[in-house]
Amino acid sequence: xxxxxxxxxxxxxxxxxxxxxxxxxxxxxxxxxxxxxxxxxxxxxxxxxxxxxxxxxxxxxxxxxxxxxxxxxxxxxxxxxxxxxxxxxxxxxxxxxxxxxxxxxxxxxxxxxxxxxxxxxxxxxxxxxxxxxxxxxxxxxxxxxxxxxxxxxxxxxxxxxxxxxxxxxxxxxxxxxxxxxxxxxxxxxxxxxxxxxxxxxxxxxxxxxxxxxxxxxxxxxxxxxxxxxxxxxxxxxxxxxxxxxxxxxxxxxxxxxxxxxxxxxxxxxxxxxxxxxxxxxxxxxxxxxxxxxxxxxxxxxxxxxxxxxxxxxxxxxxxxxxxxxxxxxxxxxxxxxxxxxxxxxxxxxxxxxxxxxxxxxxxxxxxxxxxxxxxxxxxx
Amino acid sequence: xxxxxxxxxxxxxxxxxxxxxxxxxxxxxxxxxxxxxxxxxxxxxxxxxxxxxxxxxxxxxxxxxxxxxxxxxxxxxxxxxxxxxxxxxxxxxxxxxxxxxxxxxxxxxxxxxxxxxxxxxxxxxxxxxxxxxxxxxxxxxxxxxxxxxxxxxxxxxxxxxxxxxxxxxxxxxxxxxxxxxxxxxxxxxxxxxxxxxxxxxxxxxxxxxxxxxxxxxxxxxxxxxxxxxxxxxxxxxxxxxxxxxxxxxxxxxxxxxxxxxxxxxxxxxxxxxxxxxxxxxxxxxxxx
Numbered sequence: 291x292x293x294x295x296x297x298x299x300x301x302x303x304x305x306x307x308x309x310x311x312x313x314x315x316x317x318x319x320x321x322x323x324x325x326x327x328x329x330x331x332x333x334x335x336x337x338x339x340x341x342x343x344x345x346x347x348x349x350x351x352x353x354x355x356x357x358x359x360x361x362x363x364x365x366x367x368x369x370x371x372x373x374x375x376x377x378x379x380x381x382x383x384x385x386x387x388x389x390x391x392x393x394x395x396x397x398x399x400x401x402x403x404x405x406x407x408x409x410x411x412x413x414x415x416x417x418x419x420x421x422x423x424x425x426x427x428x429x430x431x432x433x434x435x436x437x438x439x440x441x442x443x444x445x446x447x448x449x450x451x452x453x454x455x456x457x458x459x460x461x462x463x464x465x466x467x468x469x470x471x472x473x474x475x476x477x478x479x480x481x482x483x484x485x486x487x488x489x490x491x492x493x494x495x496x497x498x499x500x501x502x503x504x505x506x507x508x509x510x511x512x513x514x515x516x517x518x519x520x521x522x523x524x525x526x527x528x529x530x531x532x533x534x535x536x537x538x539x540x541x542x543x544x545x546x547x548x549x550x551x552x553x554x555x556x557x558x559x560x561x562x563x564x565x566x567x568x569x570x571x572x573x574x575x576x577x578x579x580x581x582x583x584x585x586x587x588x589x590x591x592x593x594x595x596x597x598x599x600x601x602x603x604x605x606x607x608x609x610x611x612x613x614x615x616x617x618x619x620x621x622x623x624x625x626x627x628x629x630x631x632x633x634x635x636x637x638x639x640x641x642x643x644x645x646x647x648x649x650x651x652x653x654x655x656x657x658x659x660x661x662x663x664x665x666x667x668x669x670x
Numbered sequence: 671x672x673x674x675x676x677x678x679x680x681x682x683x684x685x686x687x688x689x690x691x692x693x694x695x696x697x698x699x700x701x702x703x704x705x706x707x708x709x710x711x712x713x714x715x716x717x718x719x720x721x722x723x724x725x726x727x728x729x730x731x732x733x734x735x736x737x738x739x740x741x742x743x744x745x746x747x748x749x750x751x752x753x754x755x756x757x758x759x760x761x762x763x764x765x766x767x768x769x770x771x772x773x774x775x776x777x778x779x780x781x782x783x784x785x786x787x788x789x790x791x792x793x794x795x796x797x798x799x800x801x802x803x804x805x806x807x808x809x810x811x812x813x814x815x816x817x818x819x820x821x822x823x824x825x826x827x828x829x830x831x832x833x834x835x836x837x838x839x840x841x842x843x844x845x846x847x848x849x850x851x852x853x854x855x856x857x858x859x860x861x862x863x864x865x866x867x868x869x870x871x872x873x874x875x876x877x878x879x880x881x882x883x884x885x886x887x888x889x890x891x892x893x894x895x896x897x898x899x900x901x902x903x904x905x906x907x908x909x910x911x912x913x914x915x916x917x918x919x920x921x922x923x924x925x926x927x928x929x930x931x932x933x934x935x936x937x938x939x940x941x942x943x944x945x946x947x948x949x950x951x952x953x954x955x956x957x958x
Contacts, residue, residue, distance in 0.1 A: 396772055398852050398882040398919070401779050416924035433777040474771050503918060504771035506746060533916040537908075548850060548916025549824020549879055550947075552905035556929075557946040559908045568909070570916040601826040601833075603809035604697065633829065634809055654830070655948045 291500045292339045296379045297514050298496035301473060302480065307465035309493045312381035321362030322355050324380040330354060331383035334361045338373040339519045341414075346370045351383060376518060384492055389482035390449060391415055392463065394431075394470045396477070403431045403470065405441070405463065409449040411482030412495075437467040451485075458491045473511055474504025523586045530582040532571055539564030540665050542587035542596040542625075544580070546571050546605065554599045557654055563662035566593045573605055580610070581617035588623055595665035597657060598629040600639075607631045607639030618646055626664035630657035671870035672799040672844040673819070673861070674762055674788065675738065679803045680706045682730050682739040682760070684751045687713050687723060691742035694766075694807050695719055698740075701804040706734035727758040738762040740796065740805050745769035748792055749778050752855075756787040764805050765791035765855070772918075775853040782855065789855025793918065795825040795847035806847065808832075816841015818954060819865040819898075821858060822877035823850050823917065827905060827947060831877060834951035840958065843871045850917030852881070858888035866896055873899055873958055875950060876941070880906035881920045881927040889935035900941040901953050904929045 293301070299309045311328055314337065315321040325332045336348030343349050348370050352358035358380065368375045389411025397404045406428045408418055418425055427448040429441040442463035443456055451459045462483065470478045477499040484494045505512045517525060527534030533548060537555075541563045545551035548570045555565035567590065571583050587596055600610050611631060618627075628649045631639040640650060649664060651657035681698070685691035686708025696719060699705055705721050707730035714725035724730035727739060739755045741748060741763065748767040755763040770792045782789055790797055796806015800813035808825070812833040820842055822828040828847055835842065846861050848854055858876060865871045874896075878885040885904065892900050907929040909915050911922040922928050933943045942957075944950045 396776070396852060398884075399887070401776060401853050403773075403776065420925065433773075433780045471773065474773055476772060501772045503745065503769045504773065507771070533914075535910070535913045535915060537910065545826075547824060547826030548920060549822070549827035549877065549905045550830060552879060552909055552915050552920070553827050553830075553903075553947050555909070556905065556907045557948075560946055565908055568913075568915050601829050603812075603826065603829050604694075604807060633812070633833070653948055655946060658946075 291502055291505065291515055293498040293500065293514060294337045294339065294516065295335065295496055296337055298478070298498040299493060301469050301498065302465060302493055302496055305465040305468040305472065307462050307469070307480065307493050308491065310381045310384055312379055314377050314379055315362060316366070316377050318359045318363035318366060321378055321380050322359035325352060325358035326355050328380065328382045332358055333381045333383055334358060334365055335379040335381060336365050336368065336370060336375040337377040337379055338370050338375055339516065340371045340373055343370060348375060373519060384484055384494055385487035386484050387487050388485035390485070391481050392466060392483045393479035393481065394466060394475070394477070400430055402433070405429050405431060405437065405445065405467070407445045407449050411484070415479070415481070437464060452489070455485070455489065455491060462491055462493065473498070473508060474501045475499065476501050523589050526582065527586055530579060532569060532579065532583055532586070534586055535568040536590065537565050537567050538592070539566045540592050540594040541661050542566045542590065542593040543599070544569050544571060544583050544587060544596065545599045546573065546601060550599065550601060554597065554654065554658070557658040558597065558662060561658045561662045563658070563665055566590055577613035577616035580613040581620050584617050584621045584623065588621065588625070593625060595625055595661050596623065596627045597661035598627065599654060599657060600631050602631065602633030602636060602639065606635040607633055608635045608642060611639040611642035615642060615646055628657050628661040628664060630654060671868050672802065673864040673868050674790070674797050674844060674846065675799050675803040675805050677802040679738050679805065680704055680734060680736045681805060682707045682709055682727060682736045683721070683742065684709045684727065684739050684755065685742035686710060686718055686721060687716070688742060692718060694742065695721065697810070698804050701810040703803045703805060706736050727754045727760070731758045731760065736760065738805065739764070741765040741767055743767060749774035752778050752789060753781060756782055756785045760787055762788045762790070764794070764796050765789065766794065766796060766807060768793040770851065772853055775851065779853055779855065790846065791849040791855060793851045794849030795828065797844060797846050799844045800842050808845070808847070812836055813845065814841040817843060817870065817872040817958065818875060819843045819868065819871035819873070820845040820875045820877070821861040822847055823879050823919070824877060824905065828877055830947050831875060831903070831950045834948065835954060838951050838955050840951065840955060843868060850919050852919040857884050859884070859891045862888060862891050862896060866898055871898060873901065873954055875954060876900055876902045878902065878904045878932055879917070879920050880909050880915065880922050880929050883926065885932040886935045889939040889941065892936070892941050893939035899957055901944065901950060901957060902936045902941045903944045903947060903950050904932045
């Protein structure tokens with residue numbers, strides 16, 4: 291789960307990381323009030339869950355209260371990479387002397403959490419990692435020891451933090467570490483961490499991604515989920531226990547198992563079609579779940595055919611077929627459906643589906659070809 | 671021969687008294703797996719499916735000389751269950767549970783470095799040595815004994831490949847589902863090492879997917895150390911960046927973990943990659 295900048299920075303602040311004074315506004319008038327209260331200048335920052343807000347014109351400096359209101363008015367309602375801005379963060383302006391990057395992430399190859407820093411702040415760390423890996427200082431955190439002081443000081447020294455700021459930097463590094471561990475984060479970034487003209491350090495921008503599997507330990511964080519930032523179909527999928535990702539193609543896919551679902555998308559492409567979605571209905575495949583999956587797939591107006599690919603293992607094909615029939619009864623799709631059922635009790639399953647108006651196939655390749663042909667109106 | 675599990679495996683089921691645990695224990699028993707004990711804290715002394723239940727793995731091991739366990743407990747208790755099994759000194763722990771927090775798994779994996787225990791999973795279908803032992807949730811009947819070792823990050827996609835091989839009369843030494851999470855107990859490279867040391871395994875099938883760099887590391891290992899030929903498949907060529915595709919670990923982030931990179935690395939290492947799942951069995955048949 292991604293957090294907004296203002297949410298991430300609040301969590302950082304709770305763990306001892308200094309952040310600029312700021313408040314969230316949903317109206318331009320309130321943004322003006324905040325600006326007057328904080329003192330000018332202020333920065334008006336759009337709160338959407340995508341990167342590149344600055345480049346899109348979603349972050350602006352205001353020198354007067356009038357300007358704060360006008361800019362907030364301009365930014366609120368703006369669309370950034372398809373996300374509509376519903377909130378702005380109004381932060382006190384900071385006199386920036388230098389910008390640093392400080393972040394933490396789960397490193398899958400090392401199977402550890404790592405802390406990374408770079409003397410270049412405000413940058414795209416992935417780009418720097420790809421082009422100038424030597425510009426990034428990385429320390430690996432032992433899960434039993436946690437972050438150690440020498441590691442934080444080692445980072446400070448290697449990225450050129452002034453010695454009189456070592457203590458402040460260490461406090462920030464530990465604050466970030468505590469925030470990461472306390473929230474079951476996968477990623478936490480202060481980018482940039484600013485050295486102000488007064489010589490102090492301040493976390494001016496923040497980003498956090500939390501591990502969905504850890505959220506049960508943090509009901510307070512789950513409440514921070516921004517439903518506006520999810521497509522309605524993705525919310526319905528999550529509520530029904532389905533994994534669904536909307537894509538741009540024309541062939542809806544319903545599959546049991548994540549790996550098989552990806553492979554099904556790939557083979558659709560292989561035969562000249564394009565997948566409309568990723569959808570894993572999981573094990574069991576009861577009719578309510580199949581119906582929900584069908585509804586979600588068909589809610590996408592681009593879908594011209596649906597491909598059902600079920601490998602019955604422990605789950606029996608006849609059970610799945612009954613689920614499909616019940617779902618068809620409820621949803622009544624008006625696009626061609628191609629079904630491929632294999633595995634346990636496949637004969638019984640296919641016999642059941644023969645009563646429905648469906649195109650059937652035995653191999654995945656055949657099913658994909660038929661689905662592509664059906665979507666392109668080329669079926670004989 | 672085979673790897674990880676065989677007819678000598680004496681299995682504990684952690685969570686045998688739960689719905690999932692009981693259902694799959696029944697299936698494993700029907701396949702012929704030697705389940706010697708179940709563990710559920712607070713239910714010691716009972717019997718389920720004629721299997722004695724113990725309060726702890728240590729007690730179960732002492733009473734039954736068990737050497738492996740399979741875990742069907744809810745995600746919030748899974749890390750504890752793995753540590754308990756490792757602490758009791760079992761050789762193999764298979765964790766089926768999906769949804770274990772990443773930070774839990776980092777600590778578990780680090781602890782296991784100090785033990786001899788092999789952990790498979792979490793979020794995996796388990797391990798099967800056809801005709802000998804099924805330690806997992808895979809449908810047993812699609813497998814048959816033979817010369818091909820299979821390792822995979824996914825469940826049903828593996829069944830698909832297994833069923834196609836079996837249909838061609840090509841059996842399997844052992845099939846290992848390593849799991850779909852970002853931090854797992856055993857990686858491709860670890861399983862490759864085991865297959866390479868197993869004289870009965872004459873060919874290896876590797877079924878990878880987007881996310882992480884384990885396939886690239888495996889390619890490196892194949893190029894330098896594998897004498898046994900490897901045929902591969904990578905799922906997710908059409909997956910968009912930044913979106914999780916069902917499995918917690920199946921995500922392209924920061925331009926890393928794409929199918930294209932993995933396919934390139936494997937082909938450069940001399941492991942041909944099938945263009946779709948149906949092709950895997952045909953390629954193996956040609957190359958065996």
